[in-house]
Amino acid sequence: MEQMNLFFLNLLLVLPVFYFVLEYTRRKFSNYPPGPYPLPILGNFLNLHKPGHISLANLAKVHGPLMSLRLGAKLLIVGSNQAAATEILKVNDRVMCGRRIPQTFEAVGKTFDLVSILAANKCNESWKMMRTIFKTELVSAEATENKSVLREEKVKVLIDFLSNNKGNVVNIGEVVFSTSANFVSNLLFSKDFISIQDEGKVGAAKEHIREMERLASCFNLEDYYPIFKGLDVQGLGKKALKCIESLNACWDVIIDERETSIKNGVISKDKDFLDALLANGLNKDQINWIFGEVLITGVDTSSGAVEWAMAELIKNPEAMLKLREELTKELGEGTTVKDSDLPRLPFLNACVKETLRKLKFCSYPPGPYPLPIIGNILHLSSNDTAHVALANLAKIHGPIMSLKLGERLLIVGSSHEVATEILKIHDRVMCGRPVPKTLEVLGENLLTLVGAKSCTENWKILRGIFKTELVASEVINSNATMREEKVKELIDLLMEKVGKVVHIHDLVYTTAANIVSRLLFSQDFINIEDERKKINLVKEVEKLASTPNVADYFPIFSGLDVQGLRRNTLKCRENLYPLWDAVVDGRKESIKSGGDSCKNKDFLDVLLANGFSRNQINWILTEMTITGANTTSAAVEWMMAELIKNPEAMNKLGEELAKEISGNIVRDSDLPRLPYLNACLKESLRLHPTVGLVLRTATETCEVMNYTIPKDSEVWVNQWALGRDPTKWEDPLVFNPSRFLGSNLSYMGNNFEYIPFGSGKRMCPGLPLATRTVPLIVASLVHSFEWYLPDDTSPHELDMEEKLGLILQKSNPLLLIPKLKALEIRI
Ligand code: HEM
Numbered sequence: 001m002e003q004m005n006l007f008f009l010n011l012l013l014v015l016p017v018f019y020f021v022l023e024y025t026r027r028k029f030s031n032y033p034p035g036p037y038p039l040p041i042l043g044n045f046l047n048l049h050k051p052g053h054i055s056l057a058n059l060a061k062v063h064g065p066l067m068s069l070r071l072g073a074k075l076l077i078v079g080s081n082q083a084a085a086t087e088i089l090k091v092n093d094r095v096m097c098g099r100r101i102p103q104t105f106e107a108v109g110k111t112f113d114l115v116s117i118l119a120a121n122k123c124n125e126s127w128k129m130m131r132t133i134f135k136t137e138l139v140s141a142e143a144t145e146n147k148s149v150l151r152e153e154k155v156k157v158l159i160d161f162l163s164n165n166k167g168n169v170v171n172i173g174e175v176v177f178s179t180s181a182n183f184v185s186n187l188l189f190s191k192d193f194i195s196i197q198d199e200g201k202v203g204a205a206k207e208h209i210r211e212m213e214r215l216a217s218c219f220n221l222e223d224y225y226p227i228f229k230g231l232d233v234q235g236l237g238k239k240a241l242k243c244i245e246s247l248n249a250c251w252d253v254i255i256d257e258r259e260t261s262i263k264n265g266v267i268s269k270d271k272d273f274l275d276a277l278l279a280n281g282l283n284k285d286q287i288n289w290i291f292g293e294v295l296i297t298g299v300d301t302s303s304g305a306v307e308w309a310m311a312e313l314i315k316n317p318e319a320m321l322k323l324r325e326e327l328t329k330e331l332g333e334g335t336t337v338k339d340s341d342l343p344r345l346p347f348l349n350a351c352v353k354e355t356l357r358k359l360k361f362c363s364y365p366p367g368p369y370p371l372p373i374i375g376n377i378l379h380l381s382s383n384d385t386a387h388v389a390l391a392n393l394a395k396i397h398g399p400i401m402s403l404k405l406g407e408r409l410l411i412v413g414s415s416h417e418v419a420t421e422i423l424k425i426h427d428r429v430m431c432g433r434p435v436p437k438t439l440e441v442l443g444e445n446l447l448t449l450v451g452a453k454s455c456t457e458n459w460k461i462l463r464g465i466f467k468t469e470l471v472a473s474e475v476i477n478s479n480a481t482m483r484e485e486k487v488k489e490l491i492d493l494l495m496e497k498v499g500k501v502v503h504i505h506d507l508v509y510t511t512a513a514n515i516v517s518r519l520l521f522s523q524d525f526i527n528i529e530d531e532r533k534k535i536n537l538v539k540e541v542e543k544l545a546s547t548p549n550v551a552d553y554f555p556i557f558s559g560l561d562v563q564g565l566r567r568n569t570l571k572c573r574e575n576l577y578p579l580w581d582a583v584v585d586g587r588k589e590s591i592k593s594g595g596d597s598c599k600n601k602d603f604l605d606v607l608l609a610n611g612f613s614r615n616q617i618n619w620i621l622t623e624m625t626i627t628g629a630n631t632t633s634a635a636v637e638w639m640m641a642e643l644i645k646n647p648e649a650m651n652k653l654g655e656e657l658a659k660e661i662s663g664n665i666v667r668d669s670d671l672p673r674l675p676y677l678n679a680c681l682k683e684s685l686r687l688h689p690t691v692g693l694v695l696r697t698a699t700e701t702c703e704v705m706n707y708t709i710p711k712d713s714e715v716w717v718n719q720w721a722l723g724r725d726p727t728k729w730e731d732p733l734v735f736n737p738s739r740f741l742g743s744n745l746s747y748m749g750n751n752f753e754y755i756p757f758g759s760g761k762r763m764c765p766g767l768p769l770a771t772r773t774v775p776l777i778v779a780s781l782v783h784s785f786e787w788y789l790p791d792d793t794s795p796h797e798l799d800m801e802e803k804l805g806l807i808l809q810k811s812n813p814l815l816l817i818p819k820l821k822a823l824e825i826r827i
Pocket residue numbers: 433449450451452463516624627628629631632635685689690691694695755756757758759760761762763764765766767769770774
């Protein structure tokens with residue numbers, strides 16, 4: 001056995017040495033250009049941690065303008081100066097005319113016997129034929145000149161559309177996409193492809209085109225490791241086939257119509273690209289592919305350039321003014337720009353050139369080194385919880401960072417400037433929320449606020465109902481007595497536990513869940529005495545929803561349930577939904593029998609009146625209980641922990657309560673007279689924002705702090721890091737409620753150094769309820785009892801370790817012993 005171990009140990013030592021000797025010899029005798037040393041198997045992948053073009057530019061500074069790198073089993077040569085470019089693209093152009101086609105499209109090519117311009121791997125006969133047709137039919141000087149009227153017509157449709165939408169928000173990228181898609185489609189087959197009004201269709205076609213682009217640029221193991229060739233382990237080939245089929249369906253009808261017309265002898269005198277392709281004997285699949293290629297290369301690039309040019313002009317009012325002046329001077333007020341006017345507009349031309357120059361450099365924010373395949377997952381699985389790990393990374397990489405989590409791009413903002421850009425300036429775009437694949441098992445049409453992937457119609461309706469039925473100020477005021485009653489039940493229970501150790505979070509959880517359930521369906525959900533089973537059920541759903549699901553980061557796993565999360569979610573639903581079923585059935589019965597007619601309508605009544613299904617209602621009741629109960633109890637637990645750890649603050653709060661509260665019970669109406677209590681709440685939320693990270697997704701591509709944030713990237717704002725930013729807070733780690741006394745700083749989402757409730761469209765709608773419930777509970781606990789740590793632990797030994805699930809909670813639950821105050825406070 002020992003000998004075996006020794007053998008393997010020797011092998012381990014010898015293999016790397018052998019590899020480096022081999023690589024050294026190969027380099028020495030192969031005369032490849034210089035370059036960074038490749039690692040075994042991986043090669044130089046780790047050298048490309050920034051967006052490829054930037055890493056390569058940096059490497060060229062070290063290794064020279066002509067470099068060689070190894071990517072897995074592939075050799076890559078990179079030229080980075082004029083001389084290298086001339087040698088590659090001019091002197092050796094004949095030899096260097098191949099193009100690498102990603103393996104992702106290998107299956108597509110084989111299935112459809114494609115001909116191609118963009119994706120031809122060499123300059124073969126079919127490529128030559130296609131290029132000739134392309135040049136003569138689409139982009140020859142004559143064709144360009146002939147089509148100037150067509151271009152002007154399409155631009156006029158755009159201008160008319162914008163004139164009809166004066167004062168409305170328009171998505172420039174989308175409408176220009178239609179204009180440029182129709183211009184190209186008229187060249188291809190003499191028809192508009194997309195109606196400018198039809199945003200939905202624009203979206204679908206655009207999505208297919210974008211998906212193709214994404215798939216083409218996706219890292220595919222097969223490209224670099226021949227051992228994987230043909231296996232499609234990442235499922236990219238399968239996806240590409242599906243995407244092509246969806247794209248093809250868009251113009252199959254057009255090709256069929258044209259073929260029928262030609263068969264029937266109906267031939268238009270203006271021949272177009274489609275006529276030329278058919279005349280050259282291309283079949284339908286081949287034509288579909290060529291249409292796809294031309295649209296991908298022609299439409300998205302032009303509409304993207306217009307969108308960026310407009311964004312630059314809006315961002316630079318001086319340039320916009322100068323351009324307006326040029327247009328007025330050359331063309332006069334209010335005239336339409338003609339194709340023939342362009343040569344007289346040098347500043348316009350300069351603006352386009354400058355946009356294209358900048359576009360070349362647009363890149364993702366900096367960030368730590370992503371490993372192949374797993375990306376930066378290890379950076380978030382260190383000993384620190386995600387918010388702390390990200391705050392530490394931000395100290396190195398800056399307040400806006402990009403990380404790769406498997407195949408997902410994650411952008412993280414950690415300063416108030418970045419938070420302002422994400423949650424205020426780009427709020428409309430950043431209003432998506434990442435939703436774990438685990439929850440998809442609950443059905444497609446979930447009724448959800450927190451889990452709405454974007455601000456859908458159902459989300460709007462639900463947020464409206466939430467605001468009017470749960471947190472409108474008259475509702476909050478009229479429910480004050482209910483909240484006081486629930487808190488009194490908690491205090492009464494604690495009276496029976498005087499001298500014993502109590503679990504603060506669990507006790508308050510019941511109170512908070514019942515306050516929310518009273519608002520939702522006018523009943524208690526959990527028996528205050530002890531209903532651990534129900535608490536556990538709700539917490540289990542929460543745990544499943546917050547457990548990272550590999551399928552979210554590696555789409556290859558999306559059809560599987562490797563961690564059993566979906567199976568367990570279904571199991572949980574089986575146990576939880578019957579509890580809601582009983583509530584909903586009871587309500588329906590009572591509505592039928594007319595018994596509810598004199599009762600004030602609650603949230604459930606409104607959901608039923610809006611015709612939401614049983615499955616939808618069950619989920620929203622689950623979600624509301626989770627968000628309402630857990631955030632409130634975690635906030636109370638943190639606030640009590642800080643008060644215990646800081647006896648001075650506890651004494652000061654006790655004094656304020658003794659002075660201001662006339663009876664034994666703290667009332668809701670007392671809260672405005674308790675500024676120190678309010679300051680304690682704010683300070684506790686600063687150090688322990690209950691959500692930790694504000695999670696969003698970008699619903700469109702946009703630019704934040706001059707970096708590109710692509711559509712569908714996850715965007716997190718680290719509110720924990722904002723609350724502890726030493727450039728914004730004096731002694732940021734010290735619990736000092738007095739910093740908020742006399743300060744205007746509020747949690748209403750306008751001060752971006754302090755956003756415990758988030759900000760913008762998706763800001764916490766429960767704020768009015770939380771900011772009345774949390775201080776009422778804490779004030780009642782402090783006013784009624786003295787609090788001690790078990791086992792004579794001294795306050796400063798209390799640990800404040802955190803754990804981050806859906807919310808940021810105390811890692812070790814706060815266990816305290818209540819003792820009656822010297823002057824007994826009880827009614
Ligand atoms: C101290 C207590 C609480 C804190 C610190 C808190 C914090 C937050 C934060 C940071 C967000 C994300 C905001 C964003 O994306 O900009 C959020 C969302 C949300 N919160 Fe709260 N929350 C609290 C209590 C509550 C309560 C009591 C309820 C309900 C009864 C609630 C319901 C919600 C809902 C429904 C959302 C999702 C809104 C949407 O996506 O449209 N929260 N909360």
